[in-house]
Structures are given as C-alpha cells and as structure tokens.
Amino acid sequence: MRYVFLLAALALAACGKKSGDAGPGPVTPPDNFETELNTPGTTATTAPGDFTIVVIPDTQYYLGQPQLGGTPAMFTSQINWIKNNQVAENIAYVAHLGDITEHGDNPTYAATEWKLARDAIYGLENPVSIPYGLAVGNHDQFPSGHPLTSSTNYYNRYFGVKHYEGRPYYGGSYGGNNDSHYDLFSAGGMDFIVIYIEFDDQLENAGAMNNWAYDLLGVFASRKAIIVSHSIMGNNPVAGSNSTRGNFSTQGSSIYERLKTRTNIVMMINGHHGDNGEGYRADTFEGHTIHTFLSDYQSRPNGGGGMMRLYKFSVANKQIQVKTFSSFTGVAETDGDSDFPVTFN
Template structure:
C-alpha cells in the first residue's frame, strides 16, 4: 500500500515511544533483598509453582523497615509514574491536538476469524479508522491454544480474619500453622497464591506486638527456593482493625503500622508484585501465572462509612483492563454481608467491576462467624462474591478458639471451568462440611489454554497496520489481538482465531 504522509523522524521517534503499551512490567528491574534472588522477565512472568517438592528452600529475613514511596493516584501500579483516569497517561504529541480523538477505531481484518492459513507465516492485519492525526501504533499479541488436562489444576488459599490469633498468644500457633501448611503443600497442591482478607490484627495502631506476630506467620510464605525465588505470592487487604476504623483504635484510618510491616518495600522487587495506589500499600495488586493462565488479584482497603474512593476504584479497574486475559479477583475486607447482600462498599466495588469482563471472583471477611456467597450477572458477565470469617469460633472439644485455624482452599480446574471451595484447619487437620463450607462454582478459565505474548509492534499512518508472524506450527491453533494507540486514544481489538494447515 502506498505510504501516507510522515512526521519528521524526531517526531516519529517520540510518537512511537509515547504511544507504546504502558502495561506495567511483571518483574521489577531490581530484585528485592527480601526475595532472596534476582529476577528478570517480561509480560506474564515465570511459573509460581511446581510439582517437585524438593526445591532447596531457605528461611527469609524479617522485614520491618518503613515503606518507600511508589506510584501516584491514576497509575496502574508503576512506581513513580502518573496519569489521568480514563486516559493512557501519554503526553500531547506533535500534530495530535489537545485531546485524544474520540472516534478512533481499530478492528482485526485478516486472517478471517476461524480461517485456515497455509503457514508457516501469516500476516496479522488491523484496520483503523476515525480521526488519524499522526502515526498509530499496534502491538500484536499471540498465543498458541493448548489442550487442557488435570495437570493444569491449581490452588489459591484464602486467609480470613486472623485478629484473634495475633491478639492472644494462646491462639497464635494456629496462624503460622496455616502458612506452614501452605508452604508444605505448595507443590503437591500446586498453590500459586495466598490472599488475606484483612483484619490481620485487632489493634492496628496500638499494639505493635500483634504486627510482629503477623510478620512471623506470613514470613513462612517468603521462604525461597529454586522454584520459588520470591516465595509464595501473597496479597493482603487492609481491614477495619488494621487501619483503626474500629472502636478498638484511637487513630482512625491510619495504616502506619500496616505499612511498616507490610508496606511497599516488603514486596517491591518480587516478580509477582504489580504495584500499589498512591504512596502506600493500602491498595495493591499481584499477578501470578498458573500453567498458561495469568491470575490478577487486587486488594482494596476497608473504608466503611467513608465508602470506597472513586479514584481507587478507577485505578483498580484500570489494572484489570490492562490485563484483559487474566483471571481477575478482588480481595477486600467487607464485600458481602451475613445475609448475602452486598455491603455498601461491596456494592460500590461491584458496580465498577461488573463492567470489567475478566473480574469473576470477589472475596471478603469481616462478619464474625458467618459464611455467605452470591452470584451476580450483568449483561452475561458473572461474578461470584464470597464471605468467610471464623474469628470467634470456639470448639472446646478440639481445645481451640479464635477461629480454630479454619481457612478457605480454592481449587481451580481449568479443564472443567470449575472452582471447588473447601474449608480446612491445618492445626486440627479437619474439613468443615455443609453447603456453606464446601461448594463448586462455574468460572470461565478458558484463558488457561495459552498465554498471550507480544510478537511485534507496527507503526504507520495508513489505514492498515500489518505484522508478519513466522515459525507457526503445522496443525496448531492460534489466537491474537492487538492494542492500538493514536494520539492518546487506545483500542484493544477483539480476539481472532486461525489454524495452520
């Protein structure tokens, strides 16, 4: 196709750089000393579990230093960057005007969806339209589609409120028993992550000894080995007892001690740590890989009567949208009430996430001695939301209190598109039964059939942008899409499939 008008070469270089994909890197440039290793990588990151139980583990150092600063509001977690909600955060470019073009569109045009191509190469073609003020860039993503088996199954462990373990020394052994079980079963159960629902402690800004106990328990997950260079990935949501929003505290909504013990510096440099909102770790996200599936987990701070901050929710939505093919999970302290209704802030979270296609699960605690769940469907998009909290459970026959060590085990089967939820206590070695404690949910895990990788980028001023993919496998099926940017506008094209003859 004849070449269209071009910008001067200096402007073109600036345009291509500014219009590049701003997706945060999964592996930070400098590894944290707490991780015990140096990690490098790119989109998708390394596997986080293995079937080999002998991986030469070592104990981690204890980290209690004050946190360092990170990204500003409006980012997707990249430290030291800023951006406005609803835009790509790109500067104004030569010839672009004052605002992104509202009518910019992009569609995959070849090969046709479901087509058979001769191979071993194929041209991926995107057709663009609307206002084209300067060169557009298209970043092409491709994956080979694999057949799923039982070997693709994986597990995530949910830790409900631990406040009565950290407050009372007699109850405390049940907390490290939970994390030790996770570590001991990391390979046999293919555990890829742990999420703490919040209320780590009882007196968030008063009793530092409680945070020290939590640090001891969670440090077990930070042991390192050949297959786990950053330890077992985990994320923590800030609960009302953690930030002083309960009557037990006298410094409302302060997270000074939370950030002293579980702040940005503790996680920075670990490959799974995606980032945080603002300068503190109160709202944070992690990204892990289970076989061929990326799993993105965002933890949001409890805000109670203040309600969730709209800017934080916009940030969280942006994080999920930057990883459209990852399984999305929201972790926050109070989402579901005892009767199964949404809490006020749970409803705020859902009203944002229901419009984000890849968010399918939300997990919470907060309500003592209750378990509840709900499933909501918005225009075909289904989200399962769950509540589990055992903090006041006392079983004299088992000589236990404070929750008796019960936690949730989420067992995923991508082959069956299923999530089996179990309730188990490592300290008692007992399962709870009943439909509130053991149940199966349908979850779309089709993305586990393969990981999208960036295979190339093309820039141009013409109506089509083309990238040639080579070395395709005969008989293999592939899926692809492109992220197209122009003058601050951004479009993610629909996904298309083709098979190589």
C-alpha cells in the first residue's frame, strides 16, 4: 500500500502548519511560488548483495554567503561523487540531514541559496534518478526553529510534494507540505522505509509528528526503518572514540521514547551538532537495538570541506561499515568515530 489515506487524514488534522503558513515576520512568497517540477531520468538500480546508503550532513556553509571557507563547489562535489560512484558503490539511497541552507526563507538570501541547493541536488535526478530525501533543519525554517509557525516556502518550492509524486520511491508526507515525509526503497534483499521528521527541539509539534511516524512503522512493519531528523543526538563528548555514547537531544529523546517499541527500526541519523560533530550510540529496548549516528562537519575548516558519510551494508555479515571522507579533497578520516563497523539485527 503506497499511500496511507487514513493516516494522512489523521496527520493533516493534527498538524496546524501548511506550506504557506505565516510565522513571525515571514517572507512573502513571490508570484507563482509553486513546487518546481523536474522530470527525473531512469531510476537507478542496485545489484544484489551489499549496498551503500550515502549521507550528506549540513551544507549550509557552502551556499549563498559561504562561511569558514565553504563554497558551492563543495556541495556540487558531493553530488557528483554520488553520481559517479552509484554503480561502483551500489548506492541505493541518499539522505540529507538538514540545514540545506543557512537562511531559510530570509528574503535577503533565500533566492540565491535555494537556487544553488536546487542546482546541486537536482543532479541526483538526471540523467539517472538516484532515490533521495532531504530533512528540514532549523536553518531551513524561517524564523528558525518553529515547525508550526515558521515558513518553509523555498524548501517546498524546490522539494515539495508535487516534485516527488509519482516517483517509485516516494511514499507520502505529513500534513500539507513535505517538511516531514517518507520514502520506500529496496536493496540487498531487504525492504526499507526512511522517515523524515522536521526539526522541533522545542517540541511544539513533536508529539503529533512522532505519532505519525509510529503509525507508519506499524503499517510498514515488514520494512526495516531508518529515522532521519536534523537533531536526534548531540555531540559525542570524547573525540576519537565511538565507544562513548552521544546524548539524545530534546527532540531525539522524544523520538526514541515514542518509537523504541517498533522493532523494525535499524538506525537513526542526524546532523545539527557541528562542534565535535561525530557520535554514535546503541540503545536496546526489550532485545531490539537502535543505532543512532551523528555526523556534522560545518565547524570544520572550509565549512565542512565536502565531508560526507557512507553506510555500507554487508548483508551476509549483518554489518554496517561506517566510512567518512571528503568528496572535495578525496581525504578519508579513519579514526574511531569516523570509520567503524556496527552489527545490525
């Protein structure tokens, strides 16, 4: 069942935000501010066996008003690396962790930043369409951090529901926009659901969004689940060691506590926490373990310098190998919290 009409109706009733809602001092949408469509190429295929999920952390410092030496070319290098290595790495899916841009709908910067983001990310759609999804971070909201009253007009202009409808991997959305949504894909003989939950560290609408995700996990109980939200786990307090657990953020704790009884969750991934922006924790509830990974390199030199993550699934070994490297420089990080294996159920 591709669309869950009952769940969608319940979610729409529970969520007060629509894509054009006005928050305090929001940008006025320009004329013809509708979802931009882009006809994707042929959907990429994956070979049987081991496969890779690519994760792009916060790209905000690459766009518009580059900070700490970041440039749009670093974002483009990430997309180009994915396209050029889709077959070699058997890439099945790409997830962006949010804070796509720095200033959201701020009228001074929005048009420039979001067009640069569009130009980069649409590269995943042609000539071959690689399944992907984008989280909404606090810097993609305007004003920042308010899922019920902030606007996300530009996000929904370029990455709204209508942009993805009809694509084989797109599942549906929560409420009247695409800020929270889910995708479906299969690889390595396994079926997956990827659920994106909008940034909400003040828990303005977290309960309703978590209930939506909980229900989806029940409907798609046969699929292994990946939860993506901009802020789930904070910084690992000990650099260079993946053995020390990071701490759940306020929203991350609410997500985990609501969803921990759903035994199909394999992993949760997030960005947002850029100072010492790597961390890992494993939480076991009634015999089921959920693995949570933080990756965010925006505080590194050059605003992250094209750093990104690979999660390489070894099907036979039931193992995820984490790899971290820069597509821009080609340099890999091999320390303990950048390159390590994790066993999954």
